[in-house]
Amino acid sequence: MSRVVVIGSGLAGLVAANRLADGGADVVLLSKGIGGLQLGQGTVDVLGYTPERVTNPIKAVTKVDKGHPYAAIGAQGVLTALSYLKELVPDLLVGDPEANYHLPTAVGALRPTCLAQPSMLAGNLKAGSAVVVVGLRRLKDFQPELVAGNLARTELPDGGRVSARAINVDAVAREGEIDSSGLVFANAFDDPAFRARFAAMLAPQLNDGEIVALPAVIGLKDRQAHQDLSTQLGHPIFEIPLPPPSVAGLRLNQALNARAQAAGVRMVSGVRTVGFTADGDRIRSVRNATVPAEREYRADAFVLATGGFEAGALSMDSYGTVTETLFGLPLVGAENTPLIHGDYWGGEQPIFRVGVAVDPQMRVLGNGQPVYANLRAAGDLIAGSSRWSEKSGDGIAAASAVLAADSILKEL
Amino acid sequence: MATDGLEFAGHSLSRASLDACVKCTICETQCPVAAVTPLFSGPKYVGPQAERFRNGESVDHSLDYCSSCGTCTLVCPQGVQIAELNSQARAVMKADHMPLRDKLIGQTVLMGKVMTPVAPIAKAALNNKPIRKVMEAVVKVHEDAPMPPPQSQTFEGWFRKRPTPAGPFPRGPVVFFHGCAGGYFEVETSKKSVEVLEYLGYQVIVPKQGCCGLAQQSNGLFKGATKDVLKLCDDLRSAGKDLTIVSSSGSCTGMLKHEAHEIMGVEDERLKDVGTRIVDMMEFLLDLHEAGELPTDFAPIGMKVPYHAPCQLKSQGIGKPALEVLRLIPDLEVVDSGAVCCGIAGTYGLKKEKYEVAQAVGKPLFDMVKATSSELALCDTETCRWQIQKSSGVRTEHPIYLIHRAYGLS
Ligand SMILES: Cc1cc2nc3c(=O)[nH]c(=O)nc-3n(C[C@H](O)[C@H](O)[C@H](O)COP(=O)(O)OP(=O)(O)OC[C@H]3O[C@@H](n4cnc5c(N)ncnc54)[C@H](O)[C@@H]3O)c2cc1C
Ligand code: SF4
Numbered sequence A: 001m002s003r004v005v006v007i008g009s010g011l012a013g014l015v016a017a018n019r020l021a022d023g024g025a026d027v028v029l030l031s032k033g034i035g036g037l038q039l040g041q042g043t044v045d046v047l048g049y050t051p052e053r054v055t056n057p058i059k060a061v062t063k064v065d066k067g068h069p070y071a072a073i074g075a076q077g078v079l080t081a082l083s084y085l086k087e088l089v090p091d092l093l094v095g096d097p098e099a100n101y102h103l104p105t106a107v108g109a110l111r112p113t114c115l116a117q118p119s120m121l122a123g124n125l126k127a128g129s130a131v132v133v134v135g136l137r138r139l140k141d142f143q144p145e146l147v148a149g150n151l152a153r154t155e156l157p158d159g160g161r162v163s164a165r166a167i168n169v170d171a172v173a174r175e176g177e178i179d180s181s182g183l184v185f186a187n188a189f190d191d192p193a194f195r196a197r198f199a200a201m202l203a204p205q206l207n208d209g210e211i212v213a214l215p216a217v218i219g220l221k222d223r224q225a226h227q228d229l230s231t232q233l234g235h236p237i238f239e240i241p242l243p244p245p246s247v248a249g250l251r252l253n254q255a256l257n258a259r260a261q262a263a264g265v266r267m268v269s270g271v272r273t274v275g276f277t278a279d280g281d282r283i284r285s286v287r288n289a290t291v292p293a294e295r296e297y298r299a300d301a302f303v304l305a306t307g308g309f310e311a312g313a314l315s316m317d318s319y320g321t322v323t324e325t326l327f328g329l330p331l332v333g334a335e336n337t338p339l340i341h342g343d344y345w346g347g348e349q350p351i352f353r354v355g356v357a358v359d360p361q362m363r364v365l366g367n368g369q370p371v372y373a374n375l376r377a378a379g380d381l382i383a384g385s386s387r388w389s390e391k392s393g394d395g396i397a398a399a400s401a402v403l404a405a406d407s408i409l410k411e412l
Numbered sequence B: 001m002a003t004d005g006l007e008f009a010g011h012s013l014s015r016a017s018l019d020a021c022v023k024c025t026i027c028e029t030q031c032p033v034a035a036v037t038p039l040f041s042g043p044k045y046v047g048p049q050a051e052r053f054r055n056g057e058s059v060d061h062s063l064d065y066c067s068s069c070g071t072c073t074l075v076c077p078q079g080v081q082i083a084e085l086n087s088q089a090r091a092v093m094k095a096d097h098m099p100l101r102d103k104l105i106g107q108t109v110l111m112g113k114v115m116t117p118v119a120p121i122a123k124a125a126l127n128n129k130p131i132r133k134v135m136e137a138v139v140k141v142h143e144d145a146p147m148p149p150p151q152s153q154t155f156e157g158w159f160r161k162r163p164t165p166a167g168p169f170p171r172g173p174v175v176f177f178h179g180c181a182g183g184y185f186e187v188e189t190s191k192k193s194v195e196v197l198e199y200l201g202y203q204v205i206v207p208k209q210g211c212c213g214l215a216q217q218s219n220g221l222f223k224g225a226t227k228d229v230l231k232l233c234d235d236l237r238s239a240g241k242d243l244t245i246v247s248s249s250g251s252c253t254g255m256l257k258h259e260a261h262e263i264m265g266v267e268d269e270r271l272k273d274v275g276t277r278i279v280d281m282m283e284f285l286l287d288l289h290e291a292g293e294l295p296t297d298f299a300p301i302g303m304k305v306p307y308h309a310p311c312q313l314k315s316q317g318i319g320k321p322a323l324e325v326l327r328l329i330p331d332l333e334v335v336d337s338g339a340v341c342c343g344i345a346g347t348y349g350l351k352k353e354k355y356e357v358a359q360a361v362g363k364p365l366f367d368m369v370k371a372t373s374s375e376l377a378l379c380d381t382e383t384c385r386w387q388i389q390k391s392s393g394v395r396t397e398h399p400i401y402l403i404h405r406a407y408g409l410s
């Protein structure tokens, strides 16, 4: 069996590892820590703003500029990845690649996203709906007055508005704690008895026909928790993702990790990959900084899914020089000056577009040629997109991972 | 020269890592203790945040609820040495008022030596409720805490008394390290490891060996632990230079590989030498397999067993080698527990005030074990095995058991 090493366990690394294992490769997944999934919303953004608000993400993908990751990935690459993601976690992600949902955020704005969790879907609101935003007194990361106020004054993508009001429930997630984290609440909501108590406190405060908005803490393990709560309340409910610790993101991270493990992926976590050996134009092995002696991992092919600046895959020194920290790969976009401008509220920071250039097989390019024949990149490391403002990071990560994996599988 | 443990604790490299914390909360979501009790405010608060306010003694006494399982350090994407910071701060906090109990259960060799010859009596005593009640009251070890199974023969006794194996040993010599538990309580694990190594063609050398000091270290007794770990390095080095040291005691291996250095700041050539030569038993077998040198003519074992990778193995950064090796046995279905921690974390779960917390930490694991098999569970470290077996009621052994069996040795 051929060995493939994937480095990084964010969305890109996890998708690549699953895909490779499904295709019959012997996969080792190396990562120095948990990736970005549980810092996000637990949804899959494909393209949200170009900068106009996007309603059909696949159509928008075909129109990106040359140099954008989606130019190399293509619409078909995104479609394959989205259907693969839905296959990987069938009870967790649903959606139509041709139509973005517009889901309320924890500040009450509407955010375009492509795949979402079933527990969030009732948040794709119609004009004229009545929403009641329910806060938990002991959860400080969700302020229902803020959400309801902003939601009520937001025009929906198709025109029209909703009405929204805020209420609070003082449910005790854990005795002895007046300030519980979202995770503590999620664990409590996994318990049917807690859900029943909560429903009994909330139901009398609801008006007929209202849609109930709740922070995304309605269970971590129990995938039916939101359905059960909705039935008990007799109202549709939807979850609004929170800042980290994001329970919605945790669900996705756990599900993709469990799936990889079930597919036979060997995981080595907690150690940074710090070096490599190459034979001409092929990477032969990478080295982990295992204490006290480094360990070597040989493979036939490698997927570099180490993320961007936040994950330490890219770094900038005090002279403003940006480097890719593992292989020293050539970067594009780094020649722009200034990489960071001083106007906090001003336009986009050019530094976000720095990364590696790739061909349609996701091989890393230097001077238009693959730098190493058996090295592919996936995820944040790929140059040319300001993911947070475009809402494109998840789609790029998943699609580049699938393309990298598929082209490796073809070669093995 | 070994640095003084407590001084090191205040001015360590770990402390320098705290500025890398971006407050992402990833560690908070994985800490098994914070998940089950409001008494512990979690790794981010107790580690990089509280550390900023420490000048000598800790301002936050919930620190003592950290079990030192190391999970937070493992998952932190920014390289913050959270668990190490906690262990160091605890050592400072306890410097002046260490409970007698923590001193006692740090002394693993002593406990083993005392208990071995009188094993049947010790066993009776440890299983005896009134005596345990007295223990709980006097030394504050919880009356239901798991206790090591005392044996009537030590590993050393067996190794020296058995007929000398004739060989040949085409693969040459290796040194075997069993740790105190493997010497006094987990005698079967040590025997089976030696027999597998010999079956593979290695000549097994077992030097006289003391304790690695892990139990003292995790209770904040850095001075004694440093002395012990260096003494052990001398013991192991006496068996021969450059030889691979194979260990069936997952937690002690971690102490030698990185904890003595990273937590207590031991800078010593002897430790570096032993640390780079020591490998976990299952890691050793996996490395052989990767090199194409492991015979895989395993007899089928038609069984479904739960496997739990202990924290102290996970923090060695080698993945879960036992899973990979056990997968080579035909018909054997090994199910990874996926659980973070069994709760015992060395000696943490023995303590009266921590017992309930430790049981809650381990509950998802115990439930998983019971749901997977009523016959057998597997885990690489001793205290975790005692904990899993005691709390799930399912017999729990080192993975070498099934390797031994699949090679037809039992
Ligand atoms: C502030 C902000 C807001 C964002 N908002 C959005 C949004 O609204 N919508 C959207 O779609 N995207 C958004 N993004 C982008 C999105 O977060 C990323 O595109 C996505 O998470 C990338 O996943 P990844 O797998 O490439 O990287 P990551 O999730 O960062 O994973 C990188 C992995 O590599 C590992 N790693 C790194 N270096 C090494 C090494 N040397 N050795 C071993 N392992 C290593 C890390 O530990 C980690 O496991 C945002 C990003 C930021 C910073
Ligand atoms: S995981 Fe690391 S960076 Fe994140 S909060 Fe914890 S210590 Fe800080």
Ligand code: SF4
Pocket: none
């Ligand atoms: S410092 Fe920057 S990245 Fe961190 S939370 Fe604030 S704005 Fe976000």
Ligand code: SF4
Pocket: B030, B031, B032, B033, B034, B042, B043, B065, B066, B067, B068, B069, B070, B071, B072, B073, B082, B083, B086
């Ligand atoms: S070492 Fe374990 S118990 Fe202590 S803070 Fe870290 S994860 Fe929690």
